[in-house]
Amino acid sequence: MGRLPTRKISYNRRVNQRLFKSALRYAVTAAAVGAIVLVCHVIHVNHTTVALAFLVGVLIVSANWGLRPAVFMAFVAALAFNYDFLPPIGTLRIADPQNWVALFAFLVTAIIASQLSDRARREAERANERRREAELLYKFSQQLLSSDNVVELLNAIPRYVVDCFGVKAAAIALPNRPDVYRSSSEIHDLEVHDLHLVCMRGEPMSVPEKRAMFMPLRMGVRVVGSMGVSGALLSRETLEAMSSLIAIAIERAGAIEKLSRAEASRESEQLRSALLDSVTHEFRTPLTAIKASATSLLSNPAFDATQRLELLTVINEESDRLNRLVGEAAEMAQLDANQFELQLGAYPMQEAVQAALEKAKPALGQHPIDVRLPSNLPLVRMDEGRVTEVITQLLENAAKYSCLEAPIQITGEVGNRMVMTSVADQGPGIDDFEQSLIFEKFYRGRDQRLQVQGTGMGLAIAKAIVEAHGGKIGVTSQPGHGSVFYFTLPVA
Numbered sequence: 001m002g003r004l005p006t007r008k009i010s011y012n013r014r015v016n017q018r019l020f021k022s023a024l025r026y027a028v029t030a031a032a033v034g035a036i037v038l039v040c041h042v043i044h045v046n047h048t049t050v051a052l053a054f055l056v057g058v059l060i061v062s063a064n065w066g067l068r069p070a071v072f073m074a075f076v077a078a079l080a081f082n083y084d085f086l087p088p089i090g091t092l093r094i095a096d097p098q099n100w101v102a103l104f105a106f107l108v109t110a111i112i113a114s115q116l117s118d119r120a121r122r123e124a125e126r127a128n129e130r131r132r133e134a135e136l137l138y139k140f141s142q143q144l145l146s147s148d149n150v151v152e153l154l155n156a157i158p159r160y161v162v163d164c165f166g167v168k169a170a171a172i173a174l175p176n177r178p179d180v181y182r183s184s185s186e187i188h189d190l191e192v193h194d195l196h197l198v199c200m201r202g203e204p205m206s207v208p209e210k211r212a213m214f215m216p217l218r219m220g221v222r223v224v225g226s227m228g229v230s231g232a233l234l235s236r237e238t239l240e241a242m243s244s245l246i247a248i249a250i251e252r253a254g255a256i257e258k259l260s261r262a263e264a265s266r267e268s269e270q271l272r273s274a275l276l277d278s279v280t281h282e283f284r285t286p287l288t289a290i291k292a293s294a295t296s297l298l299s300n301p302a303f304d305a306t307q308r309l310e311l312l313t314v315i316n317e318e319s320d321r322l323n324r325l326v327g328e329a330a331e332m333a334q335l336d337a338n339q340f341e342l343q344l345g346a347y348p349m350q351e352a353v354q355a356a357l358e359k360a361k362p363a364l365g366q367h368p369i370d371v372r373l374p375s376n377l378p379l380v381r382m383d384e385g386r387v388t389e390v391i392t393q394l395l396e397n398a399a400k401y402s403c404l405e406a407p408i409q410i411t412g413e414v415g416n417r418m419v420m421t422s423v424a425d426q427g428p429g430i431d432d433f434e435q436s437l438i439f440e441k442f443y444r445g446r447d448q449r450l451q452v453q454g455t456g457m458g459l460a461i462a463k464a465i466v467e468a469h470g471g472k473i474g475v476t477s478q479p480g481h482g483s484v485f486y487f488t489l490p491v492a
């Protein structure tokens with residue numbers, strides 16, 4: 001109740017402002033007639049020139065202020081023309097009948113001209129309004145394409161409507177969702193009941209006292225929801241176009257979500273098949289060796305110490321291999337689920353490289369290692385343990401796929417606030433087609449998958465770790481000339 005006097009005062013103020021502006025226009029129009037009369041008396045022009053001057057003034061007023069001030073000026077100008085320029089001058093009487101015809105022709109011409117000018121002005125204003133609405137609808141449609149998530153889009157659409165069309169509030173409701181999505185939680189001009197009513201009826205509805213309009217969201221003949229706006233008078237065409245765009249955007253986002261779920265299900269099935277194949281092949285190999293060695297020990301107790309030691313060594317090595325395979329699978333699952341935390345800090349890359357060389361020493365064997373890291377490399381923002389794991393994986397791959405005693409080179413450089421570390425080998429190389437696939441989970445090269453043991457998880461783990469740091473990992477290679485694996489990390 002306390003807001004009613006304020007609203008009444010505001011309304012009265014707007015009415016008074018409109019009346020003052022209208023009165024001012026009529027006063028300026030009358031003053032313009034007086035100015036034309038004065039100028040024509042000073043320069044002594046003929047009656048035709050005076051009539052044309054009045055007619056130009058009527059056209060100018062009509063083009064800027066509309067029909068009513070122009071008609072008012074036409075009548076005032078006719079009176080002034082009669083009083084000051086038609087004999088007997090100084091009176092409103094007309095002695096010559098021809099002057100009656102001239103005065104009437106002038107008045108009719110002025111009124112018709114003002115009507116035509118006013119019509120042209122209104123059509124130009126409507127054209128500009130349509131152009132502006134088209135630009136707003138285009139901007140609105142571009143914003144609707146910014147999200148493919150249905151819930152995110154529904155939360156954003158009311159804000160887009162307020163931003164683009166200058167309304168006070170906007171709201172969206174869907175029949176299959178209990179929530180009403182609003183542009184602001186503090187404004188409740190748009191009632192939930194009205195939104196659901198429009199959705200059920202499928203017909204627009206207006207609430208004049210709130211300056212609110214409700215529109216159904218249609219996809220053809222099917223209603224997918226309802227929309228409400230308040231605080232601004234938008235044209236019916238704009239509201240219908242807006243509701244159609246919203247309905248299309250919601251249906252598009254829903255279709256993309258369904259497609260994404262189907263694609264995820266398909267990829268999950270492929271992943272299960274690949275994992276099963278990997279488990280069948282890679283896990284069975286060490287288990288077979290362990291089983292064979294253990295069976296030999298149990299069935300032949302007469303083995304000498306050397307034979308027993310050899311079989312126990314096989315069991316130990318294959319158990320380590322099996323443990324590593326299980327560890328990689330568990331780590332890949334954690335990385336996929338984002339269930340790991342990086343212990344970030346500022347560390348020199350040289351320390352991570354040395355730690356990786358020590359860790360990969362058994363796999364490197366007789367490969368000569370050439371480390372070329374500049375002494376002035378800046379500190380890197382990284383989890384040292386995780387980055388050591390990445391370098392170890394790259395070193396083990398380089399040793400695994402290179403000839404015995406083939407050199408391996410480690411280099412580093414800095415550029416664009418990123419430190420790039422590279423591991424180069426002299427292996428068989430990777431063709432262009434496979435370079436984009438080797439970082440995918442469980443993928444292994446076509447020519448090496450049966451020759452070199454592995455799970456296809458090492459590079460996928462390395463990629464996940466590097467990207468979690470905000471870096472990138474890649475490879476450049478040419479078949480027969482080796483490969484260079486590189487990754488970048490941000491400078492601390």
